[in-house]
Amino acid sequence: MRMVDIIQKKKDGGRLTREEIDYFVNGYTRGEIPDYQMSALLMAICFRGMTQGETSELTMAYVNSGEILDLSRIEGIKVDKHSTGGVGDKVSIIVIPLVASVGVPVAKMSGRGLGHTGGTIDKLESIRGFNTALSQEQFVANVNRFKMAIAGQSADLTPADKKIYALRDVTATIDSIPLIASSVMSKKIASGADAIVLDVKVGSGAFMKTIAEARELSAAMVEIGRSLDREIVAVISDMSQPLGHQVGNALEIKEVIEVLKGGGAEDLTLVSLTIASHMAVLGGAFKDFDSAYQTLAEIISSGQALAKLRQLVEIQGGEVDLIDHPDHLPSARHQIEIKSPRNGFVHGIEADGIGTAAMLLGAGRRTKEDSVDYAAGITLIKKVGDKVRMGQTLCILHTNLEEWQEAESIAGQSYKINALAPGEPIYIYEVLK
Numbered sequence: 001m002r003m004v005d006i007i008q009k010k011k012d013g014g015r016l017t018r019e020e021i022d023y024f025v026n027g028y029t030r031g032e033i034p035d036y037q038m039s040a041l042l043m044a045i046c047f048r049g050m051t052q053g054e055t056s057e058l059t060m061a062y063v064n065s066g067e068i069l070d071l072s073r074i075e076g077i078k079v080d081k082h083s084t085g086g087v088g089d090k091v092s093i094i095v096i097p098l099v100a101s102v103g104v105p106v107a108k109m110s111g112r113g114l115g116h117t118g119g120t121i122d123k124l125e126s127i128r129g130f131n132t133a134l135s136q137e138q139f140v141a142n143v144n145r146f147k148m149a150i151a152g153q154s155a156d157l158t159p160a161d162k163k164i165y166a167l168r169d170v171t172a173t174i175d176s177i178p179l180i181a182s183s184v185m186s187k188k189i190a191s192g193a194d195a196i197v198l199d200v201k202v203g204s205g206a207f208m209k210t211i212a213e214a215r216e217l218s219a220a221m222v223e224i225g226r227s228l229d230r231e232i233v234a235v236i237s238d239m240s241q242p243l244g245h246q247v248g249n250a251l252e253i254k255e256v257i258e259v260l261k262g263g264g265a266e267d268l269t270l271v272s273l274t275i276a277s278h279m280a281v282l283g284g285a286f287k288d289f290d291s292a293y294q295t296l297a298e299i300i301s302s303g304q305a306l307a308k309l310r311q312l313v314e315i316q317g318g319e320v321d322l323i324d325h326p327d328h329l330p331s332a333r334h335q336i337e338i339k340s341p342r343n344g345f346v347h348g349i350e351a352d353g354i355g356t357a358a359m360l361l362g363a364g365r366r367t368k369e370d371s372v373d374y375a376a377g378i379t380l381i382k383k384v385g386d387k388v389r390m391g392q393t394l395c396i397l398h399t400n401l402e403e404w405q406e407a408e409s410i411a412g413q414s415y416k417i418n419a420l421a422p423g424e425p426i427y428i429y430e431v432l433k
Ligand code: URA
Pocket: 084, 085, 165, 174, 179, 180, 181, 183, 184, 207
């Protein structure tokens, strides 16, 4: 087999065979196929696409390139969730204790943040002592005993995806539905879950800018799941503004605690309860979505979900005191208020702008090697639909840096203020199964 023939075939719009897909994935991972040939093939895939069969075969080639977690020692249907990435997205930290409260085992693997999006692992590590480097034995034992565990993605899972993703990042070949679908699904399949809820974000802060694109990506991922015997539900949710009021690691943990106390932002609470309800149904705890939603809402109001978060922090070595006293979480030296330049209504808050500003304040990483400042971030006082008067605070920047002008300018420009009130915001667009 020759790589040049595979490139030519895809360039001409042909369907690659399983053998050809395995050949280029394994050859590139082992360093036998050079970057220039792999880049040419990725670009041909971007233009010509892949059939559903090719996409599933690519997914399995990624999965088989590394370790596959064996969760068979965990009793029950193991459920996982994955978000395609957003700003202020702390849903995982809310749904883990919530779903575990109804006895469904949640075995969660998460990543760190890069660029304008945050990562669940960084957020949890803003709780002093919280250990996300669990051994496989500890991970399995915690899920069996407490119905929940969260760990950083092992470096041994899907090495082919890691290497190809890094190449896509620098060759403008990220935005291809089959490439995104196989990349996301391979990590979830290798993580060993039986059932997965996908939170597919759409809007300015997401990979998918339109609902049509989000629907196409969701359908491709649901189909991969079907072909590999995994139950998948894809929820298409809004990322045209950041989720909730807080962006930044410790700030987001404070907001998680508010939601689990029953007093959180409307959008964040609704998206979290929706994802958690689908997980609980897939895990067999409820017959239908509505009864799951109602019970999980009651579990929040009764304080059970917050108690379960406290338990998660305790079993993973974090300071439990921080859950009862969130004001003891890291906080920044400087708070800078951004004021509204006019009277009107908030029509939009560009999520990618807020994410970039938060990163510049220290909350995120420009490159994988950067460290994060847990205290840094942005509090969105006003959200889409809110009325504002000139001079009222739109948002507050938090930073330990001495320079914040660029972040201030980007965050200010991310707010769109118009004279007329916008329509009702939509938080969940569609659910695909
Ligand atoms: N997230 C992933 O894991 N892979 C992609 O290709 C895009 C988003």
